[in-house]
Amino acid sequence: MDIDHLTEITANELTAAQYFHGHKCPAMPQGLRAGHLAMDFLSVKRARGGSELQAIVEIGDHHFSGCFADGVQYATGCTFGKGNITKRGLGKFALTLIDPAAGRAVRVTAKYERMKMCLEMPFFEQRRQGIPPYALDPAVVDPLIDDVVNRQWRDMFEVQTFNHYPVEPARESFEAVECAECKEMVVLPYARELEEQRYCAVCYQARVFRGQASGI
Ligand SMILES: [Zn+2]
Ligand SMILES: [Zn+2]
Structure with missing residues (x-):
């Protein structure tokens, strides 16, 4: 596949995902990018039900950029309610997306250097001081979001692919x-x-x- 021409985040998707997420921040759109990148690598569509895709996110609780997981859910359709997303609680910014029918998977990780650079920006300085993301000056947040949405994926992510990923079939119970x-x-x-x-x-x-x- 041509990995230079991937699914782009539209303004509509960004707005709808921000509504679902609750505020504007850079980590949620980073999750949108990771989700679409993983789907593009696997050539799969967004999950409609609980068995088409499985996602694993590695974030933990109460740390910066945990919002990543909401972007992943919005983009991939792997959601808590459908039970096709698992949180590993490792405090890492990675998504593994699995195509159970093909036995293939892709793991997308945020590059250390880029995350480190973001952490030094005013957005995170102000967040560290306890200012909630919804109360930040848009002049601080908006350029960062633009950057996350438009930057070349290779600057942001590492991608590993797995052609024989162990898949546990998920069965839905109606009893x-x-x-x-x-x-x-x-x-x-x-x-x-x-x-x-x-x-x-x-x-x-x-x-x-x-x-x-x-x-x-
Ligand atoms: Zn957020
Ligand atoms: Zn009881």
């Missing part, structure tokens, strides 16, 4: 039971059985703990 204790619905593969009754994991653990506490 559910009533927890014998809290009476709430629990999806069958998550239900636990104890003395011929089915429980949600919370009630199951509480029962087992009570049993042990009273010496049963």
